[in-house]
Amino acid sequence: MGIYVDAAREGIVLLRSGDLDVWGVVATSLRVSLTAAVLALALGIPAGYVLGTRRSFGRRAMLVLANAGMGLPPVVVGLVVAMTLSRRGPLGGLGLLYSRPAMIIAQTIIAFPVVAAVSAAAVAAVPRELRLQARSLGAGPVQEALLALSEARMGLVAAVAAGFGAIISEVGAVMMVGGNLAGETRVMTTAIVQYSRMGRYGAALALGAVLLFLVVMVNIALTGLQTSGERWERG
Amino acid sequence: MASPVSIGCEGLRLAFRGGFALDVPAFEVPAGTTSALLGPSGSGKSTLLHLLGLLEKPDAGRVLLGGRAVTSRDRDARLAMAAVFQRPWLARGTVADNVAYGLRLRGADTGGRRDAVERALGRVGLSGFGDRSVATLSGGESQRVALARALAVEPRVLLLDEPLASADPLLKRRLAREFADILRGESVTTLYVTHDQDEALVVADRIAVMNGGRIVAEGAADDVVGVPSDPWTASFLGVAPALLGTVVSSLDGLIEVDCGGATIAAVADVAVGSAVSLGVRPEDVLLFEPWSVPPVSSARNRLQAVVVEVTPRGATFQVGVDVGGVRLAASVSRAAVGELGLAPGSPVLAVFKATAVRVAHLSALAVP
Numbered sequence: 098m099g100i101y102v103d104a105a106r107e108g109i110v111l112l113r114s115g116d117l118d119v120w121g122v123v124a125t126s127l128r129v130s131l132t133a134a135v136l137a138l139a140l141g142i143p144a145g146y147v148l149g150t151r152r153s154f155g156r157r158a159m160l161v162l163a164n165a166g167m168g169l170p171p172v173v174v175g176l177v178v179a180m181t182l183s184r185r186g187p188l189g190g191l192g193l194l195y196s197r198p199a200m201i202i203a204q205t206i207i208a209f210p211v212v213a214a215v216s217a218a219a220v221a222a223v224p225r226e227l228r229l230q231a232r233s234l235g236a237g238p239v240q241e242a243l244l245a246l247s248e249a250r251m252g253l254v255a256a257v258a259a260g261f262g263a264i265i266s267e268v269g270a271v272m273m274v275g276g277n278l279a280g281e282t283r284v285m286t287t288a289i290v291q292y293s294r295m296g297r298y299g300a301a302l303a304l305g306a307v308l309l310f311l312v313v314m315v316n317i318a319l320t321g322l323q324t325s326g327e328r329w330e331r332g
Numbered sequence: 333m334a335s336p337v338s339i340g341c342e343g344l345r346l347a348f349r350g351g352f353a354l355d356v357p358a359f360e361v362p363a364g365t366t367s368a369l370l371g372p373s374g375s376g377k378s379t380l381l382h383l384l385g386l387l388e389k390p391d392a393g394r395v396l397l398g399g400r401a402v403t404s405r406d407r408d409a410r411l412a413m414a415a416v417f418q419r420p421w422l423a424r425g426t427v428a429d430n431v432a433y434g435l436r437l438r439g440a441d442t443g444g445r446r447d448a449v450e451r452a453l454g455r456v457g458l459s460g461f462g463d464r465s466v467a468t469l470s471g472g473e474s475q476r477v478a479l480a481r482a483l484a485v486e487p488r489v490l491l492l493d494e495p496l497a498s499a500d501p502l503l504k505r506r507l508a509r510e511f512a513d514i515l516r517g518e519s520v521t522t523l524y525v526t527h528d529q530d531e532a533l534v535v536a537d538r539i540a541v542m543n544g545g546r547i548v549a550e551g552a553a554d555d556v557v558g559v560p561s562d563p564w565t566a567s568f569l570g571v572a573p574a575l576l577g578t579v580v581s582s583l584d585g586l587i588e589v590d591c592g593g594a595t596i597a598a599v600a601d602v603a604v605g606s607a608v609s610l611g612v613r614p615e616d617v618l619l620f621e622p623w624s625v626p627p628v629s630s631a632r633n634r635l636q637a638v639v640v641e642v643t644p645r646g647a648t649f650q651v652g653v654d655v656g657g658v659r660l661a662a663s664v665s666r667a668a669v670g671e672l673g674l675a676p677g678s679p680v681l682a683v684f685k686a687t688a689v690r691v692a693h694l695s696a697l698a699v700p
Contacts, residue, residue: 226421232387233415234434234485237407244433248423 107299108306123307126284129197130265133204137212137260142253145216146242160217166210175270178203182274195276203270208260215259219252220245251323258319265312336364336521337398337488339384344393346379354379354545366515366522368532371542372568377525378493384523385491386410411438414482415491418498420474427477428462434485452484455514472503483518490522496531508534529557529569541565558690559611570645572661575610579603586686593656597632598689609692614650616688617662619672622679632686639678642669653682
C-alpha cells in the first residue's frame with residue numbers, strides 16, 4: 098500500500114506547489130481533444146443522420162463499418178496517420194507530423210465512427226412518421242433533419258460524451274503522431290506515460306487525478322443536460 | 333384563412349413489392365368540401381392521401397392542386413397543405429412550440445406566430461394550453477393539438493389520415509363531432525381517411541370507397557352509403573346491395589319501381605321507363621308479423637317477405653329478407669328478434685317509407 102500512499106502524497110504536494118506544469122498540459126489536452134471532438138461531431142452527426150434514416154443496402158454495410166469503427170484501436174489510427182504524415186507519406190509535404198494538427202487529425206478519426214454510430218442509433222429511434230409529419234407541414238430535407246436531430250438530442254448528448262471520452266483518455270495515437278514534445282504536443286495521457294517510465298509516480302498520479310476529474314465533470318455536465326430535459330418534459 | 337382549392341389526381345399509380353398496387357384513374361375533392369376516403373385496412377386509402385399530399389412519389393400519374401399539376405418539388409404546393417395522422421406525432425417541447433412548427437417553416441414573425449398559435453388553440457378548444465409540455469397531454473388533447481398545428485398554417489388543403497383511429501369509442505364520437513364542426517367553420521378543402529363509416533358520415537360531404545387500391549364508389553355521402561354501387565361495397569358498408577329496377581309510374585315526385593319481384597315506392601323525380609338503382613338503409617326497415625296490421629303511418633312500402641338470414645351486429649341484428657327474389661335488410665333489436673321469432677324461413681311484413689328509399693340513375697353510379 099505504501100507505493101500508493103507515497104505517490105498520492107507527492108501528487109497532492111506537486112499540485113499545490115505549482116511545480117508541475119499541470120495546467121499547460123491540461124490546456125494542450127483540452128485544446129486538441131475539444132477541437133477533434135467538434136470536428137468529429139460536425140462530420141459524425143450528419144453521417145449518423147444519414148445512417149439512421151436512409152433505407153438501403155449500403156446503409157447496412159456502413160452501419161456495420163461505423164459500429165466496428167467504435168472499436169478502432171487508437172494505436173492503429175496513430176500508425177496510419179503517422180505514416181501518412183511522415184516524410185515519405187502522401188501528405189509528408191505538409192510537415193504536420195509531431196504537431197497539434199496531427200494529433201487533432203488522429204483523434205478526429207478515432208472519434209468520428211463513435212459519434213456517427215451513436216448518433217445513428219439515436220436518430221433511428223425517432224419515428225419515421227414524425228419526419229413524415231414535418232414534411233406534411235412543409236418541411237424541406239434540411240428542416241426535416243433538424244427536427245429529427247432535435248428529437249434525438251438526448252442520444253446526441255451521449256454521442257458527444259462517447260466521442261470526447263474516446264479521445265481525451267487516448268494515448269497511443271497522440272504519442273505516435275504528437276511525439277510528446279514538452280510545451281508543444283505533451284498532453285495528460287502522454288505525460289502520465291512519461292512520468293511512469295521515469296518512476297515519478299506522484300506526478301503521474303496527480304495528472305491521472307486531474308484527467309479523471311475532467312472526464313467526470315464533463316459527464317456530470319452532459320448527464321445534467323439530459324436529465325434536466327427529461328424532467329421538464331415530464332412536466 | 334386562405335381560399336380553399338380543389339385537390340385531385342389523374343392516372344395515379346404506385347406499385348409495391350408485395351404485389352399491391354394503387355390505381356386511381358381520376359379523383360377530386362372539390363374546393364371547400366370535405367371528402368372521406370373510406371375502406372378497410374390495406375385498401376390503399378392512406379397511400380392515396382400520401383400521394384395527394386406530395387409525401388410520396390407515384391410511379392405514374394399527376395397530382396392536381398386547383399387543376400394544376402404539382403410535384404413534391406413544388407414548395408408552394410407543399411406549403412398549401414397540412415396533415416394530421418393517426419397518432420399526433422408531437423415533437424418534444426411545449427404545445428405552442430408544436431402548433432407554431434408549420435408557421436416557423438413559413439417564416440412567420442414571432443408576434444404573428446404567437447397570435448396564430450393562440451387562435452388555432454382556441455379553435456380546437458385548448459386556449460391557454462400553449463405553455464404546457466406535450467408530455468402532460470391526454471390522447472384527445474394531443475390529437476387536438478395536432479389539428480391546431482395543421483389549422484395554424486391556414487392550409488388550403490387539409491389531409492386527415494385516420495385522426496381518430498387510436499381514440500376510444502366515447503372520445504372518438506365526441507372528437508368526430510368536434511372535427512366536423514371545426515372543418516365546416518373553416519371551409520377548407522379536406523380529405524379525411526377513415527375505415528369507420530359513421531365517422532365518415534359525420535365529417536364528410538362526399539365519400540369515396542376504396543378496395544384493393546382502387547376507388548370502387550364515389551359520390552355524395554348519403555348516396556354512397558344509401559345506394560351501394562356493388563355487392564362488395566354493400567357488404568363493407570353493412571347494407572343490402574342496391575336494388576336495380578325500372579320506373580313504372582311517376583306522379584308528383586312519387587315513383588314506383590319494378591325491381592323484378594317487388595314494386596317499391598320512392599320519392600324522386602324520374603321519368604317512367606328509366607333504369608334506376610335503389611337503396612334502403614336497414615335502420616329504416618321495420619319488420620312485423622305477416623298477418624299484423626302496422627300502425628297507421630305514411631309508410632307506403634308494405635311487402636310480404638321471408639327471412640333469409642339473421643346476423644348479429646353488436647347490439648342489434650341485421651335481418652336479411654327476400655321479397656319475391658328482391659333482397660332487403662332490416663336492423664332489428666335483440667328483443668325484437670325473440671318476440672317475432674325471426675329465423676331463416678319465417679314470414680314477415682317489411683315496412684318502410686317511400687322517403688327512406690334513395691334513388692340513383694344507373695348511369696350516375698361509379699362503375700368499379
